[in-house]
Amino acid sequence: MSTAGQVIKCKAAVAWGRGEPLSIEDVEVAPPKAHEVRVKIVATGVCHTDWEYLYETGKGMKFRPFPLVLGHEGAGIVESVGPGVTKFSPGDKVIPLFLPQCGECDRCRSPKTNHCRKNWDNTQMGVLADGTSRISCKNQQIYQFLGVSSFSQYTVVPDTSLTKIRSDAPLEKVCLLGCGVSTGYGAAVNTGKVEKDSLCAVFGLGAVGLAAVMGCRVAGAKRIIGVDINPDKFDKAKVLGATECVNPRDHNKPIQEVIVAMTHGGVDYALECVGSPDIMSAALESTADAWGTCIIAGWTETAAMKVMVEKILMGRTLKGTYFGGWKSVQDVPKLVDDYMNNRLELDEFITHSLPLDQINVAFDLLKSGKSIRTAESIEATFIRGRNKILHTTLAYFFYIDRIFLLLTL
Ligand SMILES: NC(=O)c1ccc[n+]([C@@H]2O[C@H](COP(=O)([O-])OP(=O)(O)OC[C@H]3O[C@@H](n4cnc5c(N)ncnc54)[C@H](O)[C@@H]3O)[C@@H](O)[C@H]2O)c1
Ligand SMILES: [Zn+2]
Numbered sequence: 311m312s313t314a315g316q317v318i319k320c321k322a323a324v325a326w327g328r329g330e331p332l333s334i335e336d337v338e339v340a341p342p343k344a345h346e347v348r349v350k351i352v353a354t355g356v357c358h359t360d361w362e363y364l365y366e367t368g369k370g371m372k373f374r375p376f377p378l379v380l381g382h383e384g385a386g387i388v389e390s391v392g393p394g395v396t397k398f399s400p401g402d403k404v405i406p407l408f409l410p411q412c413g414e415c416d417r418c419r420s421p422k423t424n425h426c427r428k429n430w431d432n433t434q435m436g437v438l439a440d441g442t443s444r445i446s447c448k449n450q451q452i453y454q455f456l457g458v459s460s461f462s463q464y465t466v467v468p469d470t471s472l473t474k475i476r477s478d479a480p481l482e483k484v485c486l487l488g489c490g491v492s493t494g495y496g497a498a499v500n501t502g503k504v505e506k507d508s509l510c511a512v513f514g515l516g517a518v519g520l521a522a523v524m525g526c527r528v529a530g531a532k533r534i535i536g537v538d539i540n541p542d543k544f545d546k547a548k549v550l551g552a553t554e555c556v557n558p559r560d561h562n563k564p565i566q567e568v569i570v571a572m573t574h575g576g577v578d579y580a581l582e583c584v585g586s587p588d589i590m591s592a593a594l595e596s597t598a599d600a601w602g603t604c605i606i607a608g609w610t611e612t613a614a615m616k617v618m619v620e621k622i623l624m625g626r627t628l629k630g631t632y633f634g635g636w637k638s639v640q641d642v643p644k645l646v647d648d649y650m651n652n653r654l655e656l657d658e659f660i661t662h663s664l665p666l667d668q669i670n671v672a673f674d675l676l677k678s679g680k681s682i683r684t685a686e687s688i689e690a691t692f693i694r695g696r697n698k699i700l701h702t703t704l705a706y707f708f709y710i711d712r713i714f715l716l717l718t719l
């Protein structure tokens with residue numbers, strides 16, 4: 311039975327306040343308004359940025375309003391579309407995008423950037439084009455993180471912040487293309503334009519850094535040095551293309567000096583995928599002074615990075631990347647194709663798979679360094695209109711040592 315035009319009651323992980331664990335709540339998701347699409351989220355990755363907004367707002371992050379539904383690395387199926395939507399139909403497989411591509415603004419028309427500003431100010435403040443959110447709980451508006459909110463079984467997004475993908479794509483894998491993997495991979499191949507036979511160093515081997523390693527490998531880099539203070543990340547980095555790995559804690563001199571010595575003068579490309587201003591400076595200084603390029607993918611909104619002028623005078627380049635430079639609507643489906651055609655790795659990034667109600671466990675795994683990505687299975691209790699339960703499925707996925715357990719209630 312169609313749910314189009316009706317309020318959908320479902321489960322979501324609500325962040326009621328800064329620093330508080332997420333709480334699984336019954337929420338109401340309103341029908342999409344003009345140029346909006348309501349999506350049934352099937353799976354979502356848990357990105358460091360989600361954790362940071364919850365626990366570091368006001369520290370490394372600017373203030374965002376609460377209560378909030380986090381999550382911006384999801385994939386799902388279109389449930390219904392609002393007036394004026396022409397590119398999506400119910401049943402389409404889609405990936406919501408925290409970075410839109412309207413195709414019309416000056417940024418979208420320029421080949422120099424992917425930073426479309428459509429609905430930007432609103433989505434950064436947790437609302438859609440009309441200044442309100444479509445999610446509510448206990449008669450209170452719940453803000454939508456970056457206009458997405460994938461930690462909810464249903465969400466509503468602008469039609470310029472969504473891309474249609476091929477129908478055979480596994481949503482519990484390609485959700486990672488909604489943020490982390492696309493960002494790191496694109497940081498290397500788009501923003502850095504890493505060249506064949508070059509020397510590279512990747513600082514931070516979480517999902518973003520590992521994807522940057524993969525990007526360097528695909529670009530044909532000769533040496534790819536993975537840098538992390540957690541040596542448990544090294545095996546996976548080598549699987550994805552790192553030729554060697556370094557733990558800064560094993561050395562008694564600054565890591566940039568270690569890398570410069572290892573490479574007899576510095577790397578051609580250094581990618582910072584941690585989000586620490588000190589590591590950004592170290593990454594810059596680990597590049598060759600005459601031509602090295604440092605790409606910043608790690609995120610901080612409040613801290614300043616120290617750049618000694620002398621360190622760039624000889625010819626280094628410092629660049630930032632947002633969503634890996636990909637034009638989101640047009641490029642994410644191509645990345646899905648690359649995954650389906652075995653040109654891009656995603657499976658290696660998923661270390662744990664948990665149900666939505668284990669979301670705080672997923673955050674703990676992310677912060678403890680035990681996971682690279684936990685994909686939350688969102689397909690669960692589905693309740694429609696007036697508290698009437700139409701259909702209930704609870705799907706629990708656990709991929710631990712390749713054991714796949716599916717419970718359907
Ligand atoms: N630019 C963008 O568009 C964009 C998009 C997504 C994520 N990000 C940012 O990218 C960063 C990485 O995200 P992630 O999801 O991969 O995070 P993550 O937490 O999974 O990985 C971070 C890694 O950095 C390592 N690390 C910590 N301190 C270190 C140090 N001193 N030296 C070396 N390594 C160190 C950790 O051990 C960990 O392996 C975050 O800052 C995130 O907010 C940016
Ligand atoms: Zn992210």
Ligand SMILES: [Zn+2]
Pocket residue numbers: 410411412413414415416417418426427428
């Ligand atoms: Zn645009």
